[in-house]
Amino acid sequence: MEPTIYASLEDVTLSFGENVILKKCNLKIVRGAITCIVGLSGAGKSTILRLLDGLIEPSSGHVYVDGHDLCHTPERKLVELRQKTSLAFQFAALLDSLTIGENVGLPLREHTALSDEKIRHIVDDALESVGLRHIYDSLPNELSGGMLKRAGFARAIVTRPELVLYDEPTTGLDPIVTNLITDTIIRLRQKLDGTAVVISHDLHSIFRMADYVAMLFEGAIIAYGPREEIRTSSNPFVQQFLTGNEVGPIPV
Amino acid sequence: MRILERFGEQTIAFLEYLGGIITLIGESIRSLVHAQIRYAETFVQCYELGIGSLLIVLLTSLFTGMVISLESAQQAVQYGIGSLVGGAVTYTSVRELGPMLTAVVVAGRVGSAIAAEIGSMVVTEQIDALRSMGLSPVRFLVVPRLLALAIMLPLLTIFADIISIVGGMWIAQAYAHINPASFISSARQAVGFDDVVKGLLKSFIFACIIAFVGCYQGLSTRGGAAGVGRATTSAVVISIILIFGTNFIMSYFLFGGH
Ligand SMILES: Nc1ncnc2c1ncn2[C@@H]1O[C@H](COP(=O)(O)OP(=O)(O)OP(=O)(O)O)[C@@H](O)[C@H]1O
Numbered sequence: 001m002e003p004t005i006y007a008s009l010e011d012v013t014l015s016f017g018e019n020v021i022l023k024k025c026n027l028k029i030v031r032g033a034i035t036c037i038v039g040l041s042g043a044g045k046s047t048i049l050r051l052l053d054g055l056i057e058p059s060s061g062h063v064y065v066d067g068h069d070l071c072h073t074p075e076r077k078l079v080e081l082r083q084k085t086s087l088a089f090q091f092a093a094l095l096d097s098l099t100i101g102e103n104v105g106l107p108l109r110e111h112t113a114l115s116d117e118k119i120r121h122i123v124d125d126a127l128e129s130v131g132l133r134h135i136y137d138s139l140p141n142e143l144s145g146g147m148l149k150r151a152g153f154a155r156a157i158v159t160r161p162e163l164v165l166y167d168e169p170t171t172g173l174d175p176i177v178t179n180l181i182t183d184t185i186i187r188l189r190q191k192l193d194g195t196a197v198v199i200s201h202d203l204h205s206i207f208r209m210a211d212y213v214a215m216l217f218e219g220a221i222i223a224y225g226p227r228e229e230i231r232t233s234s235n236p237f238v239q240q241f242l243t244g245n246e247v248g249p250i251p252v
Numbered sequence: 253m254r255i256l257e258r259f260g261e262q263t264i265a266f267l268e269y270l271g272g273i274i275t276l277i278g279e280s281i282r283s284l285v286h287a288q289i290r291y292a293e294t295f296v297q298c299y300e301l302g303i304g305s306l307l308i309v310l311l312t313s314l315f316t317g318m319v320i321s322l323e324s325a326q327q328a329v330q331y332g333i334g335s336l337v338g339g340a341v342t343y344t345s346v347r348e349l350g351p352m353l354t355a356v357v358v359a360g361r362v363g364s365a366i367a368a369e370i371g372s373m374v375v376t377e378q379i380d381a382l383r384s385m386g387l388s389p390v391r392f393l394v395v396p397r398l399l400a401l402a403i404m405l406p407l408l409t410i411f412a413d414i415i416s417i418v419g420g421m422w423i424a425q426a427y428a429h430i431n432p433a434s435f436i437s438s439a440r441q442a443v444g445f446d447d448v449v450k451g452l453l454k455s456f457i458f459a460c461i462i463a464f465v466g467c468y469q470g471l472s473t474r475g476g477a478a479g480v481g482r483a484t485t486s487a488v489v490i491s492i493i494l495i496f497g498t499n500f501i502m503s504y505f506l507f508g509g510h
């Protein structure tokens with residue numbers, strides 16, 4: 001069966017001033033699958049997630065999510081559309097005036113009519129699923145970077161969105177928690193029957209969870225395919241990236 | 253050519269700024285009309301902003317009332333019109349200095365804090381996180397601050413008016429032997445209830461200026477910690493200039509006709 005496409009970038013060009021980040025970039029996100037994006041640091045991976053969340057607009061081209069064109073859409077409409085998508089930020093981006101519990105529960109409190117008790121319960125579960133306990137009442141500035149990152153992860157999954165965008169969810173975490181997070185991504189994907197896009201540098205966890213892998217290089221997706229296809233790809237760029245070789249077509 | 257080019261750039265920048273502020277005002281009004289108000293947050297802001305600014309507002313107004321009284325009493329007694337000092341002090345306090353000074357003090361203390369707080373939220377992606385969760389930063393952050401300022405600034409102004417009159421009365425008595433009864437009766441003759449209301453209307457408008465400029469500077473912060481610093485400084489500078497300009501225009505229309 002042909003996979004259906006949940007979201008896509010079509011000929012997206014994006015520049016900040018003189019600096020061109022994406023050049024005619026095309027990417028398809030398959031519905032109900034986990035797509036991992038890999039690429040060099042500064043290649044524009046986070047930028048792609050921000051595009052998919054409608055936080056920024058491309059200079060030209062189109063971004064589609066679940067049939068909606070996010071470009072030239074008024075912010076008011078985007079605010080609505082974003083409730084189906086969530087983004088786990090690379091640096092957590094928790095509101096520092098709220099406690100961890102309030103942060104994680106915020107989308108529930110704002111968008112649902114659930115009771116405080118029920119929200120507390122869901123939040124505790126979400127925190128538990130990323131290995132965090134007893135920090136409900138802590139403030140963000142009292143936690144380590146890795147703990148913040150996991151709390152940000154919990155906030156992204158707490159509303160059970162159709163599309164979850166994870167920006168380097170395991171970078172900087174210990175191997176045990178990395179496994180826990182990877183498992184959580186896989187488990188949630190199955191349980192919610194949703195779609196996920198994961199940016200990661202961790203090849204081990206990529207090949208554990210990815211259904212599809214896309215490689216971003218110099219502003220475009222230069223390799224895309226099912227996990228196994230990428231793993232065994234003869235593309236010299238992909239080979240160099242997977243082996244971490246300093247010699248090859250990718251300049252160091 | 254260079255000059256023309258620069259002029260063009262500056263005009264565009266100015267129009268962009270104006271457009272940005274107008275959009276922000278529009279969105280805030282939308283939020284208010286739809287009664288999308290976070291009451292708890294508004295209350296917290298009222299408290300922090302009001303209680304936090306009270307002492308400094310009282311002190312500046314006290315000394316201002318005292319100095320006006322000092323200057324005018326000296327002159328007045330010389331010309332034998334000491335009984336008019338109460339009017340002079342009250343008149344300038346209620347119509348001009350009360351609303352202006354309070355607004356300038358609050359712009360420095362609260363406008364800067366708003367720009368700094370929102371600016372650092374931009375830099376650490378917290379604003380993006382709000383938008384990503386489908387929450388409007390305008391409803392979430394701007395409206396509570398706007399409401400708090402619009403409620404508290406007129407209240408602070410009332411305190412400022414009172415204390416500057418009291419300070420003036422004290423100096424008039426101590427320095428020029430003008431007794432409080434005559435000070436008050438002169439004040440009542442010179443200033444009507446409508447003057448007080450017009451003064452408070454001014455301070456309401458100043459509140460909106462401080463809130464919108466502070467929030468806008470915060471939300472348009474670019475470039476790290478240095479950017480937050482710039483946003484804070486410009487919030488204060490721009491709102492103080494706007495307060496002075498608007499004060500003149502409002503005085504012209506409210507008090508100029510008669
Ligand atoms: N707001 C911005 N203004 C100017 N340049 C930006 C902005 N945001 C990102 N960039 C630039 O875009 C490029 C891509 O940034 P992005 O954060 O998407 O990289 P990334 O692939 O996520 O990198 P990393 O793996 O280090 O997180 C970078 O060169 C960065 O300098």
Ligand SMILES: [Mg+2]
Pocket residue numbers: 045046047090167
């Ligand atoms: Mg990134």
